Amino acid sequence: MNFIPQIFQRRKIDRDVADEIESHIEEKAAEFVAQGMTSSAALLAARREFGNVALTAQQSREVWRWAPLEELLADLRYAARQYRRAPAFAAAAIATLALGIGANTAVFSVVNAVVLRPLPFPEADRLVSVASLDTRGGAPHPDQLSYPEFFALRRQNKVFEHIVCYRDTAMALSGAGEAVNIPAQIVSWDLLEALRVRPVAGRGFRPEEEAASEHVVILGYRLWQKKFAADPNIAGRTISLNREPYTVVGVAPRDFAFPFDNPAVQLWTTLAIDARSATQQAMTDQAGSRLLEAFGRLRPGVTIQRAKSQLDSVAAELAHQDPDSYGAVASTWITPAIDSVIGDTRRPVLILLGAVGLVLLIACANVANLLLARTAEREREFAVRASIGAGRARIVRQLFTESFSLAIAGSCAGVLLAIACVHAVARLAAGSIPRLEQASVDAPVLAFSIALAFLTTVLFSLAPAMRLARIELISPLKEAARGNAATGGRFCGALVVVQIALGLVLLSGAGLLASSFTHLLHRDVGFRTDGLLTFSVGMPTELTRGTAHLPFESRVLDRLRALPGVTSAAAAVPMPLAGHQIMMSFNIEERPSGPSNRPISDMALVTPEYFLTVGIPLQEGRLFTERDDGKSEPVLVVNRAFADKFFPGERVLGKRIDPGGTADDVRTGMREIVGVVGNARQDALGAAPDAIYYYAEKQLPWCCLQYAVRTSGSVPALQSSIHAVVAQIDPDAPVYKMHPMEEMLSQALSAPRFQTLLLGAFAAIALLLTAVGLYGVLAYAVLSRTREIGIRIALGANPSAVLRMVLRRAGILVVSGIAIGATGAAAGNRLIRTIVYADDMPQSLLLFTACVVLVIAATAAALIPARRAASVDPIRALRND
């Protein structure tokens, strides 16, 4: 109850009791003196009558105690005293634990932010992603929706409170400072309602604002602050987007991010923009434009299975009505929305957590070793305590308290370390791992590190405690000196074997990732990244219709070519390394098939100079020329992978396929393949280059292409002249996404780089800790055998024989560790191979390399104690006692 003030009153109470007892005895003695005793005899008699003074005093004091806590505090004080007496031991143990716990805390904060944390919306567990399930081309895979499909799902919806579609776009904001291009989303009207987000100003969209005539927009908080000075009356104001007037209806809250993993998006507009978009048919009516992502909020109590079966029936009905458009997507794909955000990153992040867990185990083994050595040294002390009445359990508890205080100290230092590191870690792969930038050391992470402190305490004090419980506590008192180093040595040896095994697992895993990453770095991307710059230009809406953008584009290209140092310039969409942006199915003339069974591959639109500019070599036939336009023969160029995949072993030139892409003034029907080019990677991480076919832009004038410029001069200088060139043509057209291709490649590789660096760092720490552990065990063995070694040398043993003796012991430990670790390493690498993008290094070579590294580190660690043993001075060693 009120034991806390009592703790502070303790001294007074103790003094009172002591005074009182003293006074009692004096009074009694005085009485005996009055009866005629001498004063000394009286005092003795009084004490005899009183009983055990010390015990009484103690029992009186104990009444006031809250025993468990008091004992804990006493143990803690004792532990602190112990560590003050052995600062090197304490520092080594705490540093090791700080490293282990810090690394784990940092990685856990990443896991927490990326995988564990729910989406930041009310009842986020009811949010699900909705897609159609495409059964074309191998395994069924989720595919985006078309507007007609989405409208059907929404109209017949019985399972969602809201179902919302969205797609990426970008809008040029002018009239508010310099024209800028802002990442935006085109959404159905109930985005905010579905997420249960209240705008900080204004309102959300209304259903009628999906009509083609409406121009409404919701601003992101940052955009509102930066471009509109946080104007509180922004709602109702008209702003210029893509040079059309849009009415601002509301402002999203500060932390609002939609799509969930994309905080860069700062504008949301309704699908009205797509209802008035297209050249022939509005996108909202096109069954073939499968560009929409969708999510829904399930009604309470509705399971994903039930939602899926309802949506499936809608999809099946659509497929039945229009098998050409929907035959291949007759069912749907529904997953928790959080899964679509986390995507493929769950596994690599969890593998990293597992790896860092191994580091912690190694750290624990090290501390256990230190503690074992220390316990052995303190055997006499424990024996003394046991002989004056301490129970064995009490001593073991003392040991655990000491360990726990070490772990807590290590954990505190580790958390500080993690706080310092986590931002650096997050920066390593920001952008390539969703939500990584949100990683921070918060309450769950702290709880995790405290749990780690408990866990490590148990792990590293188990061995010393077991040893204490087993040994005869009294015997060390009788013995003159350190007797049983042998049993302790065996224990420590086993720990080092475990460390070596775990270290090998980490080393070979890191080796696998590193070899895969180097492979990615050095493999041919199929084009020349150096001296190549790409960028986009925001076009006014009236230029995006039909072929209106073509004159603008050729003016930009002409001016670019006139710049000093520029060797060539071209336009294309998508650019290499941009990912699989446009997949389009096609019909092969020789093997025609129905619309829902056609083969599918990447495609791109390019201007004639594209291949030269980007550096893709021509292998057969010809490239496009300026004469390949809407009036000439329809042609295509394909890459080698396309030829090999769809026309294996055949001569591909002259084959005809029909991808069916349409636009104004475009001849449809079969197109002849006139050229084969090298494989330029669309995706930097794919195992093999992807098949792709290229349209000449003039034969499919879709807007809008990106620009690629090759320079023999400096890329940074080129960047500013590009801004000038575009501003001369149209001062309101923003230039955006300007990146040197080298930078694009580097960004594309950031996820594997992140994994490789992190696992490499863990392996390095593991190696260091293992080496330190081995060193510690050998050094301790040498120290406790100094006398024996001294005698050997005195009797004529060769120092090199002593050296060999110590190294032999190290060798046995290392070989057993490797033998055990090899199995673990094979299993670990099988796991890691599931996240590896490409590798060409055989398992055995990897394992061998890891073993060699381990053996070198172990030899270095073993040599120091071995040399010390060899240089033992027999005289001093024997005098030691």
Place this chain on the structure above:
Amino acid sequence: MMVLRTLQRSPLHGYALAQQIKRSSKDLLQIEEGSLYPALQRMLKDGWLKAHWDVSPTGRRIRVYRITAAGARHLDKEVSSFERMLEGVRFVLDGNQSPERV
């Protein structure tokens, strides 16, 4: 219980309390005087007693204990339950006169 009852009659210090108990039990209860003190501390902690330092008529610094209201209540409870127990013991010792048998 004895301590509380004794202190209820008048506040006393430890030595006097020990003597008083010895005397009032007519020397039948020979307890170790020391064992009194842990008991006193327990009762202090439970709030049944209060203690203060005083100076005795003989000029000795003494710690005087007095019973609190809570202590008195506890004593009443203890006494009545003790008496009930004694009654029970007497019934058993007297054999046939237990209420159930009558």
